[in-house]
Amino acid sequence: MSRSTGAGSQGAVSWAPLPPHARTDAAGHVGLGEDEAAERVLAGGLHWIEAQLEWFEPGRWEQFLPRRPFRPGPLLELLGLIRVLDRAGVLSKAAPLATDALDLAERVAADPSFDDGLRRADAYFPYHLNLIGLLELLGRPQPARRTVCEALLAADAGGHALPYKPALNRIELRYFADRGGFGAPPSLPRPGALLGESIAALGPDVLQLSESETYALTHVVFYATDFGHHSLTLGGHGTAARLREAVRVLLGVHLARGSLDLLAELLLCTAALDEGHGTTPLTHAGWNVLAGAARPDGALPSPVHRPEALAGLSGDKAAAYLFGTCYHTTTAAVLAAAVRRHRGQGRTGQSPVVGGVPPLPCADPVEIRAWAREVSASARTAPASVRAAWSDQLDPLLALCVQARDPSLLGALLRVADHLDRSDRPTPRRAAALLTAWTT
Incomplete structure (x- = not known):
């Protein structure tokens, strides 16, 4: 309420x-250097994800949790994370978590229901495409399904590339197609042109940005930089500087609110857009809030997680509830820490504690x-x-x-x-x- x-x-x-972790006495009394806080989030979250692999299987999820429109959604997030972890030198593609996740993804892709969903080319077609592309990028090629994907893309099945579709949807499709090495529909503009139509390029008003618009902004940055792998080219220095400033302000907004999901995503954007400016009081506090809000097992609760609801459950029901209400935020935080490491901002020695600076009020x-x-x-x-x-x-x-x-x-x-x-x-x-x- x-x-x-x-x-x-x-x-x-x-x-x-x-939430309690948003209170100024929790958010402001930051005792860790930024590097140490980020590395703690990375290690704890990754340890928790490794222990939860069974719940990434759609059938296991559906034993206790509502069926998702795109059934392997959490598994798709895990594959994307594994790619970035491998790139950052955090976790090899040959590590047990990676090979077990890839085995699971191959089984999911071989299920007739996945093939049926792919051929429908409905609103979830880009995610089917992305799963096949990530499997191939991580060493598990899918030649028969690649052929189906190429044919559907060439025909623009589902109309996903049409000019009146939302810019974020078309950016996402272009990113999945390019990253997976698929031929994009002829009607789909190049990434730079699509970026110019996006919220990131059009001067987002931080005073009036909704949560859904903020999520859209973070995902444009994710795709436009390939999760921090390269710099963002955005129509001149002034436009890029305004975007970095918008991300900085939104980071403060969601730090003050204790919105761990968006806090993690905005920290990822901060790392992806960084041009050597280093730690700031807001990023320092943000990583400390994530480190302080983590459960003892390393999981980070999402906005829908309720400790009192978990306390009333036991056994597999409790495990399912915990996974369903923590996996996305934990994955986003681990991803942000890995991008930070990949950009050369982690393990570079102890980052300075921002001393003498009054905390941002909640x-x-x-x-x-x-x-x-x-x-x-x-x-x-x-x-x-x-x-x-x-x-x-x-x-x-x-x-x-x-x-x-x-x-x-x-x-x-x-x-x-x-x-x-x-x-x-x-x-x-x-x-x-x-x-x-x-x-x-």
Whole structure:
């Protein structure tokens, strides 16, 4: 449920409840260096995934959990992770986890239901294509199914490449086809042209981006960089810089909310887009939040995980619930840590602890108001490093207040922008315009 704190002309003020790991005393008191926190997430999450292999089998999943529209979805995520782990030197394709996962994927691809789904070329055709492509990339070629995939792509079966299809869907199809070495449909533009139509290139408004739009943004970055394998080319330095800034602000938003799924995905984007800037207070805190939120077994809970629900289960039902509510977030976090390692940001020595920097407050109006009072009172005399940290935190907090539709608190933050000499920056300017529209 949401927490309403009043109403304004723009509607009820609504702040969502927070998980315990989002609280400032958990998110701000970061005791690990960024390298150490990321490596802990990587090791713990990978250990948990290795212990869960049976649950990646669609039939095993369906004994206790609802059938998925694309049955081997979790297994597909695992194959993509194995490819990146191998590339980063974390886990060889010959390791037991990799070979066991590939054995399972071969059995799934050989099942008549998989072939039927592939030939339907419905909304899940790109994922059928991706599974065949990943099997081949990881050393298990599927010549008969490749022939089927090539024929369906050439005919644009399902109309997935048509110009009116969403940009993300077409980017995803292009990425799966190119990565798997398939011939793309003639009507499907090249990756650069598709990227230019995407949310990443069109100036996403961090103040008003929904969760689904944020997921779309992260996945465009994943595909456009091949999960951090190469730099993103995006129509000039200014556009790329704006994208990096949007990712930075969104990282702060979802750090404050304790949204572990999006936090992991945005940390991956941060690593993929990095150009040697190194650790920041937000990435440092983000990795520490992931490390601190992990269960003792290494799993990271998704937004739908409820410890009280797990406590009422036992045996295979408990194991199935735990897997179903943790596998995606854990996979995303391990993937982000592997990309960070691949980009040369891990195991380079202990990253410096960001000391003397006040933590980003969590997405709680009481804490944000206390932050605003402190900054307003101290901004003019605070050390430059503290002013810089407060300036970095301001835009994520503005976004949180806009999305909660909280005009009073938004006004307080805009006064903070004055004290930090940031009123003329793009995000505070847009926030001020929204506040004026709300209260007119």
